[in-house]
């Protein structure tokens with residue numbers, strides 16, 4: 122059976138989650154591998170959440186928030202941007218492929234971009250294979 | 260000898276010996292301890308053998324101070340034996356508490372460790388590639404050595420631990436406080452880490468101005484302002500993600516906290532938590548103006564794992580080196 126990655130998506134409520142809804146109501150199709158978790162702001166997602174998800178079996182983690190300048194809480198997405206940058210650097214040292222963590226800005230009007238992001242990310246992780254703690258069935 | 264005199268033990272597993280010295284560093288206080296209890300097992304200071312320990316009944320030792328992490332089959336065996344023989348088992352010092360500095364070896368495979376230690380160091384010559392073996396036959400005799408385990412683990416990952424006294428090594432007054440509580444029968448709830456319940460910043464006397472920083476500097480590269488928060492000065496200080504209880508002794512001595520008391524309550528992983536802190540304060544100019552450069556600055560940080568997990572790699576979420584491919588131990 123083909124490897125079907127398990128992906129966790131942390132989506133901010135104001136932009137990315139709305140973007141995901143738009144993808145749905147506009148009937149865009151994209152792979153079902155991502156489990157979306159809506160949070161108030163991408164700034165709510167800290168490094169622990171991402172590392173925990175990877176440790177508990179996710180093959181990839183998507184963090185998605187409002188575009189720079191558009192965060193509902195002014196600067197949450199900038200903080201997340203820096204956290205993710207730092208985390209990727211550390212993950213690499215741990216021996217994990219940093220591409221397993223992806224940050225993407227998706228606005229409420231970008232249903233198409235959301236669908237494309239999930240599609241791309243799913244393909245990319247399929248390519249990479251199961252994560253270090255994967256619990257996806259092979 | 261009073262009839263109700265207690266029996267205590269102390270043991271070293273994978274550690275440097277500093278924690279045993281710290282116990283001896285109690286000076287006169289140790290005499291008070293000896294009024295209260297007899298030493299019934301302490302390989303670093305007295306001539307007891309494992310056979311003596313095996314001869315004790317269940318819970319015959321009232322309390323054992325266990326220092327060091329679990330690295331070898333011997334460490335594990337004695338941890339289990341001491342657990343059985345001790346009413347109270349205390350993880351004493353960072354290695355027993357968090358794996359400690361030896362836990363950083365979780366970033367390397369056994370072959371690489373052996374290669375470095377028995378061949379690679381500037382002071383070793385080993386042209387015949389002789390490495391320690393768990394079992395060796397020589398002149399009709401078999402010699403056995405304890406085996407190295409795959410990972411360094413903290414004591415509580417191997418047996419139940421009743422109390423933890425943290426620190427590398429625990430400062431004397433913390434140990435004294437613990438002994439006072441023990442003598443008075445006033446120890447807190449089992450499972451407690453007997454130290455502070457906040458972060459080192461809470462007891463640090465430096466002035467914290469919530470500044471953002473635009474560069475990271477190492478303590479040896481700069482003249483440190485003795486009154487200002489080190490993090491405000493761009494020096495990585497683990498104070499925000501480290502349990503209080505040492506009176507901020509490193510920042511008081513003009514050095515950043517390295518994290519030896521382990522994470523504060525409610526914090527699972529010192530390293531990831533520190534990444535959060537750092538990402539919040541590191542900023543070039545106006546927020547959002549220089550994201551790419553900030554990203555670069557953060558990615559240039561040397562030796563992140565040695566910096567953020569100096570003492571707690573064993574107990575971190577990832578626990579050490581991982582390999583791609585879903586084969587890693589999820590515990």
Ligand code: SF4
Nearest residue numbers: 460463488489496498
């Ligand atoms: S970060 Fe370090 S120097 Fe600053 S307040 Fe905390 S412990 Fe003190």
Ligand code: SF4
Nearest residue numbers: 505509516517518519
């Ligand atoms: S300041 Fe930090 S490293 Fe220094 S003794 Fe206290 S907890 Fe340990």
Ligand code: FES
Nearest residue numbers: 133162186187192
């Ligand atoms: S609200 Fe969308 S990133 Fe902050």
